[in-house]
Amino acid sequence: MKNFFAFLLFAALSVGLVVVLDQRIEPVPALGKLLNPFGGFWQNAEANHINYAKNLQIAGLEGKVKVWYDDRMVTHIFAANEADLYVAQGYVTAQHRLWQMETQTMAAAGRLTEIIGEKGLDSDRYTRRIGMGYGAENSLDSMLAHPQTRLALNAYAYGVNQYIESLSPAELPIEYKLLDYKPEKWTTLKSALLLKYMARNLSAWEQDFEYSNFLTLYGKTDLQNLFPDFPEGQQPVVDKSQWATSQPTNEKENSNSKGSEKANSKEKGKIAPKLTKIAKADENPQTTGWNFQPTSIEKPQQPYLPELFVPKINEKPNRENGSNNWAVAGSKTASTYPMLCNDPHLGLNLPSIWYEIQLHCPTQNVYGVSLPGTPSVIIGFNDNIAWGVTNARQDVMDWYKIKFKDHKKEEYWHNGEWKKTTKRIESYQLRPTKFGEQPKMVYDTVVYTHHGVVTYDNNYYQDQTKQKQGFALRWQAHEGGNELVTFILLNKGKNYQDFKAALLNYSSPAQNFVFASAQNDIAVQVQGKLPIKWAEQGKFILDGSDKTHDWQAYIPAAHLVKDHNPKRGFVSSANQHPVDKSYPYYVFDGHYEFYRNRRINSVLDTAKNMTAQSMMTLQNDNYNLAAAENLPFLLDNLDLNQLNAEERKGYEELLRWNYYNEGKFLAPVYFEVWQDTLCKMVYRDEYDTTKFPLPAVDNHNIFRALKDNKDLRFWDIQSTKIRENPQLLIRLSFMEAVRKVEKWKKEIVAKESRLYTWANYKATSVQHLFPPLRAFSEFYIQNGGGKHIVNATSSRDGASWRMIVELNPQGTKAYGVYPGGQSGNAGSSYYTTMLKTWEQGNYFQLLFLKNGDTPDKRIVFMQEMGNK
Numbered sequence: 001m002k003n004f005f006a007f008l009l010f011a012a013l014s015v016g017l018v019v020v021l022d023q024r025i026e027p028v029p030a031l032g033k034l035l036n037p038f039g040g041f042w043q044n045a046e047a048n049h050i051n052y053a054k055n056l057q058i059a060g061l062e063g064k065v066k067v068w069y070d071d072r073m074v075t076h077i078f079a080a081n082e083a084d085l086y087v088a089q090g091y092v093t094a095q096h097r098l099w100q101m102e103t104q105t106m107a108a109a110g111r112l113t114e115i116i117g118e119k120g121l122d123s124d125r126y127t128r129r130i131g132m133g134y135g136a137e138n139s140l141d142s143m144l145a146h147p148q149t150r151l152a153l154n155a156y157a158y159g160v161n162q163y164i165e166s167l168s169p170a171e172l173p174i175e176y177k178l179l180d181y182k183p184e185k186w187t188t189l190k191s192a193l194l195l196k197y198m199a200r201n202l203s204a205w206e207q208d209f210e211y212s213n214f215l216t217l218y219g220k221t222d223l224q225n226l227f228p229d230f231p232e233g234q235q236p237v238v239d240k241s242q243w244a245t246s247q248p249t250n251e252k253e254n255s256n257s258k259g260s261e262k263a264n265s266k267e268k269g270k271i272a273p274k275l276t277k278i279a280k281a282d283e284n285p286q287t288t289g290w291n292f293q294p295t296s297i298e299k300p301q302q303p304y305l306p307e308l309f310v311p312k313i314n315e316k317p318n319r320e321n322g323s324n325n326w327a328v329a330g331s332k333t334a335s336t337y338p339m340l341c342n343d344p345h346l347g348l349n350l351p352s353i354w355y356e357i358q359l360h361c362p363t364q365n366v367y368g369v370s371l372p373g374t375p376s377v378i379i380g381f382n383d384n385i386a387w388g389v390t391n392a393r394q395d396v397m398d399w400y401k402i403k404f405k406d407h408k409k410e411e412y413w414h415n416g417e418w419k420k421t422t423k424r425i426e427s428y429q430l431r432p433t434k435f436g437e438q439p440k441m442v443y444d445t446v447v448y449t450h451h452g453v454v455t456y457d458n459n460y461y462q463d464q465t466k467q468k469q470g471f472a473l474r475w476q477a478h479e480g481g482n483e484l485v486t487f488i489l490l491n492k493g494k495n496y497q498d499f500k501a502a503l504l505n506y507s508s509p510a511q512n513f514v515f516a517s518a519q520n521d522i523a524v525q526v527q528g529k530l531p532i533k534w535a536e537q538g539k540f541i542l543d544g545s546d547k548t549h550d551w552q553a554y555i556p557a558a559h560l561v562k563d564h565n566p567k568r569g570f571v572s573s574a575n576q577h578p579v580d581k582s583y584p585y586y587v588f589d590g591h592y593e594f595y596r597n598r599r600i601n602s603v604l605d606t607a608k609n610m611t612a613q614s615m616m617t618l619q620n621d622n623y624n625l626a627a628a629e630n631l632p633f634l635l636d637n638l639d640l641n642q643l644n645a646e647e648r649k650g651y652e653e654l655l656r657w658n659y660y661n662e663g664k665f666l667a668p669v670y671f672e673v674w675q676d677t678l679c680k681m682v683y684r685d686e687y688d689t690t691k692f693p694l695p696a697v698d699n700h701n702i703f704r705a706l707k708d709n710k711d712l713r714f715w716d717i718q719s720t721k722i723r724e725n726p727q728l729l730i731r732l733s734f735m736e737a738v739r740k741v742e743k744w745k746k747e748i749v750a751k752e753s754r755l756y757t758w759a760n761y762k763a764t765s766v767q768h769l770f771p772p773l774r775a776f777s778e779f780y781i782q783n784g785g786g787k788h789i790v791n792a793t794s795s796r797d798g799a800s801w802r803m804i805v806e807l808n809p810q811g812t813k814a815y816g817v818y819p820g821g822q823s824g825n826a827g828s829s830y831y832t833t834m835l836k837t838w839e840q841g842n843y844f845q846l847l848f849l850k851n852g853d854t855p856d857k858r859i860v861f862m863q864e865m866g867n868k
Contacts, residue, residue: 078852090159138480203509323390326572338516342388352820392510396476400544481507512573524571663759678733
């Protein structure tokens with residue numbers, strides 16, 4: 001309701017202000033246009049019901065298209081052919097999400113200066129200097145060369161443009177009015193840019209410069225202690241050796257969901273701690289051992305560059321971006337058929353990342369979520385199969401030190417000879433900030449080598465002492481590829497063979513695809529076009545002049561990590577290490593999940609007769625495995641006689657905690673603050689990131705080193721006279737953590753008038769893509785969870801879509817929810833329709849219609865599209 005109050009506020013302002021304010025000054029929009037009662041803000045207010053034209057004429061449609069809207073404004077499209085289907089998808093998606101679609105693709109293209117002026121220049125330059133546009137152009141070439149994706153992209157773009165052309169100024173989304181600009185024509189390149197936007201979010205977190213500096217400063221031993229490639233206790237996505245679970249699991253079963261339109265997951269028993277047996281590896285020949293001869297590559301004489309690098313490290317995607325997915329065989333479900341679950345963890349934004357939709361034509365009947373700006377369903381199901389994805393965390397972004405012949409940068413040294421560069425002139429149009437000014441143009445010459453784009457050079461730094469040096473980026477997202485055809489084929493898929501065939505086309509970003517079918521198949525595949533690397537290649541800055549440092553070959557598709565119908569009865573992934581140590585190819589990423597995956601495996605390992613309700617319970621599981629494994633050790637190292645009254649209260653709060661991060665609890669606040677304080681105390685002085693970029697240390701590696709009592713140089717705080725040891729650090733960090741918590745408790749009550757609970761400390765918010773629009777955002781979401789917990793809800797990230805699919809030849813049932821609503825218009829009652837349900841851990845039963853002949857009772861509006 002608060003969004004309607006915002007509309008009323010604008011309506012109450014005097015119309016007399018319109019003429020005075022009808023100009024744009026500095027960052028303020030043209031307020032006259034905004035307040036204009038005939039075309040301004042309040043024209044975007046929508047009724048509490050869906051009210052579109054019942055008959056819509058669109059030139060070029062080959063037949064009639066039915067567009068039905070259900071009670072959550074989910075769109076169900078029924079078309080006679082694929083072209084009409086994608087035209088309609090483009091039209092209705094733009095109708096609800098146009099500003100979001102355009103803004104995200106403008107950001108991906110490095111064109112924010114055209115909207116916000118010079119303030120966007122640094123971001124735009126870096127975006128282009130990592131080759132976002134270059135990669136999108138290469139991918140578009142691949143997509144337009146394929147008949148299915150060419151048809152889909154062109155039809156989708158046509159539908160978007162039909163909607164844009166139908167808009168009057170008064171009907172423009174409110175963001176265009178606030179920022180005072182108009183949408184431009186949609187192109188197929190924009191869809192390609194959106195796919196690269198997601199690739200950047202999921203694969204552009206790396207620490208090559210940071211690892212190189214650490215190795216040079218501290219040496220290999222400390223590097224291996226704090227940054228092991230394969231942490232002890234890790235449970236990979238696919239393990240061909242042995243795997244064990246010793247984590248909490250399900251002690252009693254939950255009842256079946258009754259299939260109501262809104263399935264409640266809060267009436268559930270907690271998943272309680274219990275030790276389980278060690279399970280032997282699957283002995284099925286399909287899934288045991290690596291039955292192939294690995295491809296070999298040439299190794300270098302000098303694998304590292306022993307230098308210190310001080311580039312201007314730009315902001316990186318959130319390294320916690322991840323997800324959970326799993327598929328359970330019929331042997332473990334009450335229905336005797338497989339179930340599949342997926343909850344991708346991404347930024348919590350409004351408009352929502354996903355757009356829920358059903359697409360039906362003679363070649364497909366698919367339901368799930370799409371990315372606004374691209375055709376097809378990305379995560380979803382049909383009558384026969386279901387699929388979901390998590391980030392595979394593969395290192396597909398490497399940096400090369402380049403030596404240029406001279407300041408002209410027309411040649412660079414490689415493999416004993418000077419090779420030619422190519423150059424790309426990037427132009428930026430800076431929107432004026434004052435009324436009457438003309439746009440300013442800025443130009444940037446970007447150099448390309450065979451490694452890739454030279455992101456960092458003296459032109460970027462304005463440092464003329466380094467005219468002959470640069471750092472080039474090799475990124476799989478530059479290579480082209482046709483990821484879209486993978487999703488189009490999955491939308492039509494009928495069985496495991498179709499799943500495998502669809503994945504052959506997928507290259508970037510690497511993903512863990514989980515699969516289930518009504519034929520009782522389950523599978524997981526770590527999919528991507530992955531370079532073959534020698535040990536530690538790409539972990540550090542590479543020598544751009546040495547051909548053995550090049551990407552020499554790719555892992556053959558037949559050698560990729562996969563598992564099909566394992567004996568344990570389930571497959572799962574949660575951004576952990578993809579494979580066990582016996583895999584013959586080098587696999588690396590700087591941040592593998594360590595806790596969520598083991599919690600999920602432990603529950604699924606012993607579960608029986610699982611239902612949709614069981615899956616809801618697991619997706620919303622708040623058990624803090626990191627606390628369960630580490631808090632007893634920390635508490636044992638406290639001397640109670642040295643604690644003051646406040647510290648003793650904190651100690652007692654932690655002592656009686658059951659390790660669940662429920663939103664109403666206080667104990668999770670103490671643990672979160674304590675572990676963060678401890679880990680930062682370990683390396684806050686000698687580990688000085690203000691001088692050189694250094695890698696972020698995962699907390700579980702610090703806990704392991706503390707427990708092992710290793711003699712690390714980082715234990716000692718150099719500013720003190722004594723030499724600290726692990727036990728003293730634990731005590732000092734606890735006292736500091738309690739002080740921080742006590743200060744926060746007073747502030748949250750005094751400043752925010754809120755209780756001091758985990759939910760209010762975590763302060764989860766779902767924010768509008770344009771941050772100044774706080775009235776269009778939601779703050780202090782009251783739920784539990786946290787980092788490294790199955791319910792991975794943190795301050796700005798969380799489950800962007802929860803989906804549970806019960807496959808059955810007699811008819812598939814599914815449940816889902818996301819933190820937002822179908823409409824991108826803050827004045828619509830469908831802007832945050834699902835947020836409260838998501839916050840409470842509840843679900844909607846998804847309306848998966850067999851055809852467009854007879855509408856279900858949940859259909860509230862029917863529209864028909866036809867040719868003019």
